[in-house]
Amino acid sequence: xxxxxxxxxxxEPTLGLSEPMDLLIDHGVLVKMGKNxxxxxxxxAAGCVVCPGLVDIHVHFREPGYESxxxxxxxxxxxxxxxxxxxxTMANTNPVIDNAGMVEFIVRRARETACIKIRPAACATKxxxxxxxTEMAELKEVGAVAVSDDGRDxxxxxxxxRVLQYADMAGLVCMSHNxxxxxxxxxxxxxxxxSTILGIPGIPKAAEExxxxxxxxxxxxxxxxxxxxxxxxxxxVQLVRxxxxxxxxxxxxxxxxxxxxxxxxxxxxxxxxxxNPPLREPEDVKAIIEGIKDGTIDCIATxxxxxxxxxxxxxxxxxxxxxxxxxxxxxxxxxxxxxxxxLSLERAIALMTTAPSQIxxxxxxxxxxxxxxxxxxxxxxxxxxxxxxxxxxxxxxSPFLGMTLRGKVKCTICDGNVVYFAS
Amino acid sequence: MxxxxxxxxxxxxxxxxxxxxxxxxxxxxxxxxxxxxVSKRESGIKxxxxxxxxxxxxxxxxxxxxxxxxxxxxxxxxxADTLGITVAAxxxxxxxxxxxxxxxxxxxxxxxxxxxxxxxxxxxxxxxxHDSHIINAxxxxxxxxxxxxxxxxxxxxxxxxxxxxxTAGLDGVKVAIIGDIEHSRVARSDIWALNKLxxxxxxxxxxxxxxxxxxxxxxxxxTNLKDAxxxxxxxxxxxxxxxxxxKGLFPSIRxxxxxxxxxxxxxxxxxxxxxxxxxxxINRDLELASEVADGPRSVILEQVSNGVAVxxxxxxxxxxxxxxxxxxxx
Numbered sequence: 196x197x198x199x200x201x202x203x204x205x206x207e208p209t210l211g212l213s214e215p216m217d218l219l220i221d222h223g224v225l226v227k228m229g230k231n232x233x234x235x236x237x238x239x240a241a242g243c244v245v246c247p248g249l250v251d252i253h254v255h256f257r258e259p260g261y262e263s264x265x266x267x268x269x270x271x272x273x274x275x276x277x278x279x280x281x282x283x284t285m286a287n288t289n290p291v292i293d294n295a296g297m298v299e300f301i302v303r304r305a306r307e308t309a310c311i312k313i314r315p316a317a318c319a320t321k322x323x324x325x326x327x328x329t330e331m332a333e334l335k336e337v338g339a340v341a342v343s344d345d346g347r348d349x350x351x352x353x354x355x356x357r358v359l360q361y362a363d364m365a366g367l368v369c370m371s372h373n374x375x376x377x378x379x380x381x382x383x384x385x386x387x388x389x390s391t392i393l394g395i396p397g398i399p400k401a402a403e404e405x406x407x408x409x410x411x412x413x414x415x416x417x418x419x420x421x422x423x424x425x426x427x428x429x430x431x432v433q434l435v436r437x438x439x440x441x442x443x444x445x446x447x448x449x450x451x452x453x454x455x456x457x458x459x460x461x462x463x464x465x466x467x468x469x470x471n472p473p474l475r476e477p478e479d480v481k482a483i484i485e486g487i488k489d490g491t492i493d494c495i496a497t498x499x500x501x502x503x504x505x506x507x508x509x510x511x512x513x514x515x516x517x518x519x520x521x522x523x524x525x526x527x528x529x530x531x532x533x534x535x536x537x538l539s540l541e542r543a544i545a546l547m548t549t550a551p552s553q554i555x556x557x558x559x560x561x562x563x564x565x566x567x568x569x570x571x572x573x574x575x576x577x578x579x580x581x582x583x584x585x586x587x588x589x590x591x592x593s594p595f596l597g598m599t600l601r602g603k604v605k606c607t608i609c610d611g612n613v614v615y616f617a618s
Numbered sequence: 619m620x621x622x623x624x625x626x627x628x629x630x631x632x633x634x635x636x637x638x639x640x641x642x643x644x645x646x647x648x649x650x651x652x653x654x655x656v657s658k659r660e661s662g663i664k665x666x667x668x669x670x671x672x673x674x675x676x677x678x679x680x681x682x683x684x685x686x687x688x689x690x691x692x693x694x695x696x697x698a699d700t701l702g703i704t705v706a707a708x709x710x711x712x713x714x715x716x717x718x719x720x721x722x723x724x725x726x727x728x729x730x731x732x733x734x735x736x737x738x739x740x741x742x743x744x745x746x747x748h749d750s751h752i753i754n755a756x757x758x759x760x761x762x763x764x765x766x767x768x769x770x771x772x773x774x775x776x777x778x779x780x781x782x783x784x785t786a787g788l789d790g791v792k793v794a795i796i797g798d799i800e801h802s803r804v805a806r807s808d809i810w811a812l813n814k815l816x817x818x819x820x821x822x823x824x825x826x827x828x829x830x831x832x833x834x835x836x837x838x839x840x841t842n843l844k845d846a847x848x849x850x851x852x853x854x855x856x857x858x859x860x861x862x863x864x865k866g867l868f869p870s871i872r873x874x875x876x877x878x879x880x881x882x883x884x885x886x887x888x889x890x891x892x893x894x895x896x897x898x899x900i901n902r903d904l905e906l907a908s909e910v911a912d913g914p915r916s917v918i919l920e921q922v923s924n925g926v927a928v929x930x931x932x933x934x935x936x937x938x939x940x941x942x943x944x945x946x947x948x
Contacts, residue, residue, distance in 0.1 A: 386830055388830065388834050391829040391830055392636070392806065392835065395739070395760070409667070464738070464743050510735065511743075512758070
């Protein structure tokens with residue numbers, strides 16, 4: 196049975212397409228792109244943009260170990276609702292994903308329960324302890340697409356050097372969480388005037404920048420590929436800009452909250468404004484947007500980090516770090532970047548499809564005849580209010596609750612199956 | 619009872635000084651003297667029936683003797699019933715959330731909850747979600763509003779006496795706060811209150827104990843004690859926690875004393891009329907020398923006496939004039 200998506204405006208970054216066009220899908224494959232296509236079934240995408248299914252290379256699906264926060268099944272439904280058809284899951288589950296058996300577990304659970312494509316990252320070091328590197332060649336063979344100890348940095352510079360060298364040999368990108376633990380210790384928010392008046396222990400920007408700098412220097416030393424996760428500060432962006440100017444194989448990502456919010460969001464002690472790295476200051480937001488515009492920041496990734504309402508409904512200092520992001524990311528890109536005139540919609544979609552796909556060699560985020568039918572259909576003008584009860588995620592920890600956003604996913608298709616359809 | 623105009627008081631809770639107006643602060647300070655008088659009655663009957671039949675719960679997540687006793691006494695002198703919940707006996711160690719514990723207290727029909735907590739913002743998140751009047755008795759490094767009210771009340775009484783002007787305020791009064799500013803909720807609340815009342819605040823302490831951008835609160839900052847106190851009308855010494863030194867925030871008690879202790883020697887650089895204040899408890903001879911703590915300029919014990927009256931004023935205003943929780947607030 197074939198499915199036609201008609202009357203939409205197709206945006207396809209690899210081909211540079213941005214024009215009215217129909218898609219025809221059959222048996223999970225995108226068989227044709229063109230005009231006046233007809234299928235057994237039809238989705239009318241009038242007024243909507245039709246683009247490759249979005250790619251998010253930084254999510255936490257919490258399975259195994261923390262299934263009350265999220266599972267591979269619930270996380271995949273949240274992704275589908277956000278127009279995302281491929282995600283890279285982080286390895287800080289319980290137990291952590293540091294051996295082939297654990298990667299195979301994720302791959303199997305994904306096959307059994309997920310409605311979108313789950314591509315696991317594995318740990319960079321055994322037990323995520325920062326001491327011994329993992330068996331990266333085998334991890335790759337069974338399906339890992341990156342190595343990362345995300346959630347913490349690799350403390351020892353010598354170990355980090357080996358991680359970069361070995362991952363490069365194994366053909367895996369190393370994704371670094373950049374944090375000097377001694378400077379960040381005890382902190383719950385950005386260190387600055389707001390942390391001073393709120394009396395909340397702060398995390399200085401230097402804690403992140405010192406390690407971005409170190410990890411870049413190790414990438415230079417080893418010649419290895421390095422992807423820097425969740426850049427938040429002006430100086431962090433500048434460090435990456437300089438590394439790129441030098442010609443190093445360095446990429447980086449940022450998350451929507453780092454351009455939508457500042458540490459002012461903490462003033463009400465809202466634990467949904469607590470994440471690591473923390474929300475920064477207005478000059479950093481400006482630099483993040485500048486970095487996105489000039490290409491220093493390669494892609495958008497959400498760091499989707501679910502925590503249950505009970506876990507978050509505690510004293511700010513005791514609340515866990517992290518917010519969910521999959522179901523709001525596209526709307527935050529449109530509302531915060533496209534509507535404000537910082538980015539064209541075409542470029543925004545590239546930052547959420549081809550660009551992240553290339554970083555992890557995912558071969559996703561692309562519309563090509565004969566390729567998999569992973570498609571997102573969204574209305575770039577539709578306004579909606581973010582509501583806790585409407586999240587498909589098991590968790591509701593979003594700082595954007597109550598906010599009116601522009602850009603709403605109407606339909607998500609993965610391997611030809613409609614995995615989300617707005618009612 | 620004095621004829622005051624409590625119509626400016628519409629608050630349900632006292633969470634911090636930051637969001638109070640000058641008028642609200644002055645209303646508390648103007649309400650306090652009648653309660654000072656209650657405690658000094660010749661009859662010896664130190665009680666008024668303003669909170670009769672009400673339940674005041676002192677819920678302390680951190681050890682405290684002075685503040686807890688002061689609140690308890692204030693409630694009792696207003697004829698309220700009091701209940702104390704302390705850390706050791708509390709449910710937080712059993713895994714119960716703050717909201718659940720408060721819901722249980724409220725199920726017993728509490729009227730006022732006095733909360734001290736080691737985490738900044740704990741009273742704030744409770745006030746937004748519960749019906750009781752919440753009084754912040756100190757939250758982390760954030761605020762300690764009743765301390766600031768009793769401090770400014772004590773300062774104002776002395777300035778009025780010194781100037782022989784019963785209506786004098788704190789406008790232009792110079793206050794030097796000395797010590798560990800970084801970890802001090804007292805300093806933050808005092809800065810807010812003093813700024814709103816027109817005083818001029820100077821902060822002084824080791825550079826490692828001055829928080830980032832504190833000058834943006836509208837205060838002068840120096841690391842030189844002599845410079846800080848040379849024109850001070852009030853010198854306010856903060857308590858130095860010994861564990862700060864153990865964490866490496868300053869090299870030694872010895873060096874702290876050399877640079878920042880208020881003693882007869884350092885006071886030679888201060889005006890003769892300068893008052894000496896301290897929030898207690900004192901580390902005797904560390905931040906404050908005995909000769910000064912016990913000397914004629916010290917008003918430290920008056921702060922304690924005034925604390926009861928100011929807390930009576932706060933409870934009276936909240937219960938008898940305060941507002942209710944806005945409906946529909948999450």
